[in-house]
Amino acid sequence: MYTDPRVVDFVTRHFVPVRVHVKHNREAFSKLGDRFDAHWTPAILLIDSGGTERHRIEGFLPADDFLSQLSLGVAKAAFDRKDYAAAERLYREVLDQYPKTDAAPEAQYWTGVSRYRATNDAGALKETAKAFDDRYGESTWAKKASVWK
Amino acid sequence: MPHEIAWSNDFDTALSSAGDKLVLLDFNAAPM
Numbered sequence: 001m002y003t004d005p006r007v008v009d010f011v012t013r014h015f016v017p018v019r020v021h022v023k024h025n026r027e028a029f030s031k032l033g034d035r036f037d038a039h040w041t042p043a044i045l046l047i048d049s050g051g052t053e054r055h056r057i058e059g060f061l062p063a064d065d066f067l068s069q070l071s072l073g074v075a076k077a078a079f080d081r082k083d084y085a086a087a088e089r090l091y092r093e094v095l096d097q098y099p100k101t102d103a104a105p106e107a108q109y110w111t112g113v114s115r116y117r118a119t120n121d122a123g124a125l126k127e128t129a130k131a132f133d134d135r136y137g138e139s140t141w142a143k144k145a146s147v148w149k
Numbered sequence: 150m151p152h153e154i155a156w157s158n159d160f161d162t163a164l165s166s167a168g169d170k171l172v173l174l175d176f177n178a179a180p181m
Contacts, residue, residue: 002154012151015173016163019156022178032160033176041178049167070173077171 001042004063007070014074015046046073054080068098072107079114088114105136109145122148 001007011017022029022041032038036045036053046055055073057066075090091114094107112128115121125148132142156175157163163172 005152008151008154011154011173014170016167016170017154017156017173017175018160018163019158019175019177020160022176025158028158028160029176032174036174038176041176043176045174045176047164047172047174049164049170049172051164054171073171 001061001063001066004067006067007063010067010070014070044070046070046077048077048080052080064098065101065103068094068101068103068107071098072103075107075110079110079117082117084114084118088118099135105132105139105141108132108136109141112145112148 002011020028020032036047038045038056040058042058042060044057045053047053054077055069057069057073061069071090071094075087075094078084078090079087088111091107091111094103095111098104108131109128112124112131115124115128125145129145129148132139132145136142160172160174
């Protein structure tokens with residue numbers, strides 16, 4: 001996953017990267033694995049400076065899917081710190097840049113939620129629900145958005 | 150553009166220096 005130049009660039013720009021190898025860093029793996037309940041590899045956790053986990057990726061993913069998940073994590077972190085305008089922009093980037101990945105329908109859902117949070121306009125939720133009629137209609141996220149119609 | 154990721158293995162230092170960035174903590178078992 002980390003050999004793709006796009007992944008190297010994205011990780012370098014957005015994260016402080018820490019690698020704990022289960023065999024070569026046994027003590028650290030035991031300590032941090034227990035702290036974050038990580039008991040399988042590969043497991044990639046995105047953690048904010050307060051030590052709170054914001055997103056987790058478990059198992060290998062091809063580069064596009066991995067990048068989409070990393071981007072989703074960055075968007076989630078913005079949402080969690082209540083920067084809803086930034087969250088909407090970041091979720092929309094996931095949707096625009098990785099439309100064929102599993103992250104896309106999730107990003108579409110949260111784009112609408114972020115817009116609603118930023119504007120308090122329930123129309124944002126209704127528009128999002130309608131957008132699932134055009135794409136990702138079979139996804140779990142379409143089901144979740146269906147109550148907004 | 151860097152050709153490879155500059156991994157640290159010191160989580161606590163990474164966390165304290167993260168600021169606005171997120172720490173990417175990679176638990177890995179791949180051959181090194």
